[in-house]
Amino acid sequence: MPPEPYSAISARQEHFSGAYVRAVCAATGCGCAKPEPDDDKIDFTLSSRVSGTIKTKPKIDIQVKCEMSGAATGNAETISYPLDLETYDNLRDPLVVNPRYLVVVLVSNNIDEWIVQTEHSLIYRHCAYWCSLKGLPASENATSQTVYLRRVNIFTPAVLRQMMERASNGEDMP
Amino acid sequence: MKALIQDAAAIAAIRPLNIIGYLRSHGWAKFSEVVGKFSVWENTHFPDAEVVVPLRREASDFVQRLGDVLKELSAAEGRSQLEILKDLVNSGFDVIRLGVRAPNTDSGTVKIDEGVKLFGEAREILLAAACSAVRPRAVFHSRKPQQALDYMGSARLGQTEHGSFVLTVLSPVAPQFNAFSDTDLFPEEPFERQVVKTLALGVQTTVMAAEQSALATEDNFRPFQEAVNLGVSANLCEGIAGLFMFGDQSTISISIAWAQNRPMPEGVPSRAIITSDIVPTISEAARIFRARDALEDYVITGPIVKLERPEGQEQGRVTIYAPIEGVPRKVNVTLLPAEYAQATRAHEQYRSVKLVGTIVREGRSYKVANATSFGLASDDEE
Numbered sequence: 001m002p003p004e005p006y007s008a009i010s011a012r013q014e015h016f017s018g019a020y021v022r023a024v025c026a027a028t029g030c031g032c033a034k035p036e037p038d039d040d041k042i043d044f045t046l047s048s049r050v051s052g053t054i055k056t057k058p059k060i061d062i063q064v065k066c067e068m069s070g071a072a073t074g075n076a077e078t079i080s081y082p083l084d085l086e087t088y089d090n091l092r093d094p095l096v097v098n099p100r101y102l103v104v105v106l107v108s109n110n111i112d113e114w115i116v117q118t119e120h121s122l123i124y125r126h127c128a129y130w131c132s133l134k135g136l137p138a139s140e141n142a143t144s145q146t147v148y149l150r151r152v153n154i155f156t157p158a159v160l161r162q163m164m165e166r167a168s169n170g171e172d173m174p
Numbered sequence: 175m176k177a178l179i180q181d182a183a184a185i186a187a188i189r190p191l192n193i194i195g196y197l198r199s200h201g202w203a204k205f206s207e208v209v210g211k212f213s214v215w216e217n218t219h220f221p222d223a224e225v226v227v228p229l230r231r232e233a234s235d236f237v238q239r240l241g242d243v244l245k246e247l248s249a250a251e252g253r254s255q256l257e258i259l260k261d262l263v264n265s266g267f268d269v270i271r272l273g274v275r276a277p278n279t280d281s282g283t284v285k286i287d288e289g290v291k292l293f294g295e296a297r298e299i300l301l302a303a304a305c306s307a308v309r310p311r312a313v314f315h316s317r318k319p320q321q322a323l324d325y326m327g328s329a330r331l332g333q334t335e336h337g338s339f340v341l342t343v344l345s346p347v348a349p350q351f352n353a354f355s356d357t358d359l360f361p362e363e364p365f366e367r368q369v370v371k372t373l374a375l376g377v378q379t380t381v382m383a384a385e386q387s388a389l390a391t392e393d394n395f396r397p398f399q400e401a402v403n404l405g406v407s408a409n410l411c412e413g414i415a416g417l418f419m420f421g422d423q424s425t426i427s428i429s430i431a432w433a434q435n436r437p438m439p440e441g442v443p444s445r446a447i448i449t450s451d452i453v454p455t456i457s458e459a460a461r462i463f464r465a466r467d468a469l470e471d472y473v474i475t476g477p478i479v480k481l482e483r484p485e486g487q488e489q490g491r492v493t494i495y496a497p498i499e500g501v502p503r504k505v506n507v508t509l510l511p512a513e514y515a516q517a518t519r520a521h522e523q524y525r526s527v528k529l530v531g532t533i534v535r536e537g538r539s540y541k542v543a544n545a546t547s548f549g550l551a552s553d554d555e556e
Contacts, residue, residue, distance in 0.1 A: 035238055036180060042238070054206045055214055057224040059242075061235065095233035097212045097226055170208045 013066035017105035028157040052168025071126035078148040091133040099172040128155040195435025196265040223250035265434035267344035268370040276424035279338040295416040302409035303373035313408045313467040349435035376405025377446045384452040398459040408463035415457040469533040490514035507542040526551040
């Protein structure tokens with residue numbers, strides 16, 4: 001069988017959600033790097049030069065997930081995401097040095113709708129939400145744990161700046 | 175090219191306390207800390223750098239953060255991550271490098287039998303230095319000081335290195351709590367550091383004594399005799415001579431890289447080179463040390479194999495067949511009349527005798543001086 005000419009859906013999701021995070025970093029002015037060695041399933045380490053009481057080069061670790069569910073609609077205050085247990089446990093570890101956040105990027109079921117391009121703009125669809133799982137209790141489930149992200153917690157440059165300021169003082173965003 | 179370290183296991187071998195020792199000795203100061211999690215270090219020489227040292231090995235980002243330490247130090251100090259990794263892993267150790275340079279080790283390898291012997295002699299050299307650090311003596315016998323044996327239990331072999339064949343011994347050193355403290359006039363040095371200093375000094379002194387002895391016109395053993403207090407012993411000389419098995423054109427170098435977590439010792443050479451031409455002198459010195467040696471307060475137990483009393487004399491001389499340093503030897507001792515009579519009875523009854531004294535060599539045999547506590551050996555001592 002000849003190889004598929006284009007990559008699998010899961011690879012596209014990974015690329016797209018990564019591009020979303022990089023775009024927010026670019027607009028904020030934060031560094032964004034893939035961690036090496038890749039030892040504990042973190043996708044990106046974001047860095048800045050915000051000088052605080054604890055650090056002068058704070059870093060934030062981000063785990064990015066992409067879900068093909070379409071944009072969040074209706075009146076619900078949260079969106080839910082089933083997280084595999086290994087990732088869940090990594091993100092709730094209270095001993096880590098850098099604050100860790102989960103970022104979930106919601107995209108359309110139709111890949112043709114992921115970006116909208118004109119001469120004026122490139123629009124990424126739809127939206128990235130963030131949450132911190134630090135200190136949550138161990139899951140009692142066997143394979144995955146559903147986590148809830150508040151719809152007001154959109155991953156924006158303003159939020160990223162707050163995250164960096166808190167990190168420079170040794171704190172997490174709640 | 176500067177290699178990047180991606181091997182998680184190699185990175186995980188770094189210990190946080192060793193990083194802190196390294197940072198302290200390289201001019202870094204603690205900027206902040208989150209108790210129980212991590213500490214942050216800065217250095218006025220590298221205003222752009224910030225090293226975050228994780229504390230808890232069980233944290234899921236521990237290896238990742240150690241990797242960050244390597245990256246940050248490499249960028250700040252302009253050295254490869256590999257060099258820094260080596261320094262960090264070894265920062266809690268004095269590293270002794272024993273290098274062989276010989277025609278048949280040029281490939282960076284050694285023959286198995288020679289290699290095994292090399293490691294064995296390295297151990298003997300280290301043990302000799304440890305014994306001298308407890309108390310300098312010309313000869314160390316099979317019963318070594320406990321402190322020296324404990325030390326041998328804590329020293330480690332490192333990875334071998336190229337150049338041409340280098341074996342490494344890691345001697346652990348406890349960190350000094352206040353680095354560069356001027357208030358301590360006579361800071362107490364840990365025993366481990368004393369051993370390595372004794373080794374460095376002892377090897378260098380041995381080489382110098384061998385050179386001086388070649389030039390001496392009379393009593394050419396004196397340079398060795400006078401060097402005992404500096405860590406030279408029969409055992410050290412035998413160990414050094416034993417390293418030479420690689421043919422005529424070989425050279426052995428012994429160098430020390432001092433642990434980063436304490437100030438470097440002053441007045442101690444960090445490198446000595448031994449060439450094969452002085453080895454016969456060193457071997458001979460070891461032999462003379464042993465020949466002139468005495469075993470003090472030694473307990474001799476064994477059967478009498480010879481009784482001898484010249485006509486008309488009261489004192490007699492007996493020969494006891496007894497283990498000396500694990501080897502059965504014939505040992506001569508002169509006894510008072512009553513003791514001689516007791517010895518005669520023991521001989522008749524096939525009983526062993528026992529006494530305490532100083533054993534010295536007498537030509538090819540041994541004799542006991544200052545014998546005391548002569549008597550029959552109890553049954554379980556026979």
